[in-house]
Amino acid sequence: MTKFSARRLVLKIGSSSLNHPQGGLDDQAIAEVAEVIAGLRQTGVECVLVTSGAVAAGMGQLQLQTRPRDLAGKQAVAAVGQGVLIEKYAQNLERHGLVGAQVLLSRIDLAEASRYHNAQNTLEKLLRLQVVPIINENDTVAIEELCFGDNDSLSALVAGLVHADLLVILTDVDGLYTANPKKDPSAQLIEEVDDVSAVEMMAGGAGSILGTGGMLTKLRAAKIATRFGIGMFLLNFKRIRELLRLNENRGPKGTYFQPVKHRLAGRKRWIAYAGLTEGSIQIDEGAAKALVEEGKSLLAKGIKWTEGTWERKEIVRIMNLQGEEVARGVAELSREEVELVKGLHSEKIQGLIPDFLGEEVVHRDNMTLMIDISSQC
Numbered sequence: 001m002t003k004f005s006a007r008r009l010v011l012k013i014g015s016s017s018l019n020h021p022q023g024g025l026d027d028q029a030i031a032e033v034a035e036v037i038a039g040l041r042q043t044g045v046e047c048v049l050v051t052s053g054a055v056a057a058g059m060g061q062l063q064l065q066t067r068p069r070d071l072a073g074k075q076a077v078a079a080v081g082q083g084v085l086i087e088k089y090a091q092n093l094e095r096h097g098l099v100g101a102q103v104l105l106s107r108i109d110l111a112e113a114s115r116y117h118n119a120q121n122t123l124e125k126l127l128r129l130q131v132v133p134i135i136n137e138n139d140t141v142a143i144e145e146l147c148f149g150d151n152d153s154l155s156a157l158v159a160g161l162v163h164a165d166l167l168v169i170l171t172d173v174d175g176l177y178t179a180n181p182k183k184d185p186s187a188q189l190i191e192e193v194d195d196v197s198a199v200e201m202m203a204g205g206a207g208s209i210l211g212t213g214g215m216l217t218k219l220r221a222a223k224i225a226t227r228f229g230i231g232m233f234l235l236n237f238k239r240i241r242e243l244l245r246l247n248e249n250r251g252p253k254g255t256y257f258q259p260v261k262h263r264l265a266g267r268k269r270w271i272a273y274a275g276l277t278e279g280s281i282q283i284d285e286g287a288a289k290a291l292v293e294e295g296k297s298l299l300a301k302g303i304k305w306t307e308g309t310w311e312r313k314e315i316v317r318i319m320n321l322q323g324e325e326v327a328r329g330v331a332e333l334s335r336e337e338v339e340l341v342k343g344l345h346s347e348k349i350q351g352l353i354p355d356f357l358g359e360e361v362v363h364r365d366n367m368t369l370m371i372d373i374s375s376q377c
């Protein structure tokens, strides 16, 4: 069992933990979060909070019994609720002498490398100023195709952005079970997971009308965080106080997802999970082997076909013949140019595209494998 020594935590709190049985926000739950963050700070642990609850809070304000289904309805209710949510956190943190800062992020804010680094610098500055960042998705302006949709994946990306030692996701069940425990009473709690892919089939959807994504999005978050080299702890919100003794003992009862041995660093994190992909390239078996087993760059001769629209320096998915995503990387040529040179030997490219001096369509330094080879070793 793992012994923790975390200095910087990302805490993600789901709507299911913040919702009062009578509707609206549970003030007691928010008070507890603030107390735990303050307590952790006293033991030298910095916290970044990723919190859901804007829609739950808005529903309370507007006395709605059901969560809006349409995008505009959800956005309007979130706009009402986000102000209430942040105010409650700020008031409760202030009781412990702490200052909170609202940070609303959209998918698009992390999609461009420059904006990703900007968000990173702002969060780092807030932490240096001893401020607690309180992050939520910018629901009010997020465009459907360009939104995270769930704060689980957002929290994993944030953990990578701030170089956290641990991501803690707090929810309304004790951790990952062999099946949804709300539907299957015989489901068993899994306390430790070494390889997220091996447990993916156990995940079901949300457990309440307020939750988004259920265990599926939590496992997606676990995949991202663990590939960044960051362990993820999935816990029942009822155990939040036990986090105060995280570094003293072996942590509360829950599910711990072990980080991979060969973690993704820097730009490769952004390529794999934050940048937006503009299209895909299908490659033959030999090229797939060269990328995955030998760590080589992608050359034109291994390309079979392309799909989508992209310009030079945009991110593309690289698929094998079975349709699985093998890698993701920054293309050195636009789709039209790749179409012109696919299947050709590198020396023939320059005659067709004179200003292209390299030979790699996607260079290995700008590519991330999407299958975790470390877990297969």
Ligand SMILES: Nc1ncnc2c1ncn2[C@@H]1O[C@H](COP(=O)(O)OP(=O)(O)O)[C@@H](O)[C@H]1O
Binding pocket: 013, 014, 015, 016, 017, 170, 171, 172, 173, 175, 176, 177, 178, 179, 180, 181, 182, 202, 203, 204, 205, 206, 207, 208, 210, 211, 212, 213, 214, 215, 216
């Ligand atoms: N294998 C599983 N193990 C545990 N919980 C599961 C599983 N599959 C589905 N769930 C559901 O996931 C829910 C938690 O996710 P969600 O409702 O989105 O909460 P939150 O608001 O905390 O993000 C649980 O209440 C449970 O019903």
Ligand SMILES: N[C@@H](CCC(=O)OP(=O)(O)O)C(=O)O
Binding pocket: 013, 014, 015, 016, 051, 052, 053, 054, 055, 056, 078, 136, 137, 139, 149, 150, 151, 152, 210, 211, 212, 213, 214
């Ligand atoms: N951004 C939305 C929450 C979306 C979400 O991920 O909810 P949850 O699955 O409860 O963490 C809100 O603040 O209501």
